[in-house]
Amino acid sequence: MEEKHRILILDDDPDVREWLQGVFESAGFAVSAVEDSKAMQERLNAAPHSLAVVDLKLKGEDGLAVARMLRKGSPIPIIMISGQGDETDRVLGLELAADDFINKPFSARELLARVRAQLRRTTELSIPRPAAMAGSGPRFSFDDWVLDMGTRTLTRGEGEPCILTQGEFALLAAMVQHPSRIWSRDQLLEQTRGFDADVYDRTIDVLILRLRRKIEPNPQQPSYIRTERGMGYVFSAPVTRL
Structure with missing residues (x-):
């Protein structure tokens, strides 16, 4: 199955980029390895990708800003890498875009x-369904939002889509x-990340913050997801339930 997945690597260090490419190709993945966001966008436009690995520190660019740009246009999982061990970088990366x-x-x-x-979670949540099954799952509405479990989509109003990461969708689906x-944080972690996830205390708080920014009328005074x-x-x- 892995040979069907293409991994995007964004790292401006040629040695690291070459090593990462070798790791993924040896494991059977197709790889697009680039050094800047312009080349990244060109590769994304040229072929579908299953996951992106993005370096936090890029020459002349902000890796977090690049990841955020990528997240706005695509729901693919993003794994950020960094030479720094500061938890602030980790929390900020997860808060803005990374999975x-x-x-x-x-x-x-x-x-x-x-x-x-990450690819297992993507497959579980986004695997294409036969036409006969499309929309066959339950649908839930709150205000002008509709969460469709059959198609794994969240839409608003006349069908305007809201792009969610895998963790965000799983968390919202469980709560709705x-x-x-x-829900305790431990219960939500179990619902959203799975037994093989790398989790820590702030994971759920970060996902909640990102969800509120996307769906709440006023994220500063949430009316849907309350603490x-x-x-x-x-x-x-x-x-x-529709």
Whole structure:
């Protein structure tokens, strides 16, 4: 199955770029390896990609800004890499765009494990369904939003799509199907990341923040996803199963 996946690598260090390309090609992946965002966009326009590996520190460019730009136009998983071990970089990267974050130095084995975990989640949430099954899953509405479990989409109004990462979709799907339930962070981590995820205390807080920015009328005063102090989070908007 892996030979069907194409990995995008964005790193301005030619030695690192060559090593990453060798790791992925040896594991059976197709690879697009580039040094700047312009070349990245050209490769993305030329062929579909399954996942992106983006360096945080790029010459003349902000890796976080590049990842955020990529996220706005594509739901593919993004793994950010950095030579710094500061948790602030990790939290900021996840908050803005990334699905995972790995610090240098790292082994080929660890990198491949993280990539495969992200691809499994993507496959589980986004695998194309036969036409006969399209839209066959339950649909839920809250205000002018519609969450379709069959097509794995979130739309607004007349069908305007809202692009969600895999973790964001899984978190929202769990909460919408159980409105008024108070979820602890551990319970939401189990729902959104899976047993093989690299998780830490702020993961759910970051996902909640990103979701609020995308769906809340006022993210600063959330009316859908509310914080229950000392307990976790609750989806408080009325939900209708369509």
